[in-house]
Amino acid sequence: xxxxxxxxxxxxxxxxxxxxxxxxxxxxxxxxxxxxxxxxxxxxxxxxxxxxxxxxxxxxxxxxxxxxxxxxxxxxxxxxxxxxxxxxxxxxxxxxxxxxxxxxxxxxxxxxxx
Amino acid sequence: xxxxxxxxxxxxxxxxxxxxxxxxxxxxxxxxxxxxxxxxxxxxxxxxxxxxxxxxxxxxxxxxxxxxxxxxxxxxxxxxxxxxx
Numbered sequence: 001x002x003x004x005x006x007x008x009x010x011x012x013x014x015x016x017x018x019x020x021x022x023x024x025x026x027x028x029x030x031x032x033x034x035x036x037x038x039x040x041x042x043x044x045x046x047x048x049x050x051x052x053x054x055x056x057x058x059x060x061x062x063x064x065x066x067x068x069x070x071x072x073x074x075x076x077x078x079x080x081x082x083x084x085x086x087x088x089x090x091x092x093x094x095x096x097x098x099x100x101x102x103x104x105x106x107x108x109x110x111x112x113x114x
Numbered sequence: 115x116x117x118x119x120x121x122x123x124x125x126x127x128x129x130x131x132x133x134x135x136x137x138x139x140x141x142x143x144x145x146x147x148x149x150x151x152x153x154x155x156x157x158x159x160x161x162x163x164x165x166x167x168x169x170x171x172x173x174x175x176x177x178x179x180x181x182x183x184x185x186x187x188x189x190x191x192x193x194x195x196x197x198x199x
Contacts, residue, residue, distance in 0.1 A: 054169075
């Protein structure tokens with residue numbers, strides 16, 4: 001039961017992020033929702049590599065025990081960098097939209113409005 | 115027999131929950147910033163305690179880096195609240 005707690009946290013983060021993406025109007029809040037989804041995915045990847053009673057996969061002065069899987073950690077490192085770049089790009093778009101339309105309300109940004 | 119280091123970590127967790135309560139119910143924004151700063155410092159302490167509990171030297175480096183970054187984050191929020199940006 002308690003072993004499934006990280007998966008429940010991942011599901012909660014992703015569901016919260018999708019909720020923010022669907023029902024929030026503020027562009028900054030939409031970006032925050034996207035970041036929540038990204039955090040949930042990263043947590044899910046890290047949780048996949050966990051083995052109970054194992055140590056960090058670093059060989060410097062490591063104990064003679066099992067190590068957690070290093071491949072999901074490498075995947076997560078890549079995913080974090082990609083998420084950071086995406087967030088920076090979207091935030092710069094948000095700043096440009098604010099300068100152009102003078103609002104950050106996503107429902108008011110209508111280029112083809114009558 | 116529970117390890118004393120884990121006991122201290124659990125105590126720090128209780129303190130962090132107190133800080134989270136301040137963040138959630140804080141009436142003004144500076145209250146929330148102070149709560150966040152307190153939690154950051156407690157997280158640094160908890161990282162060092164857990165590094166001692168798990169016999170890992172490398173976790174101390176993570177704590178040092180986190181201390182620097184949390185200070186910078188708090189500084190950013192304070193600068194923004196002051197109206198300097």
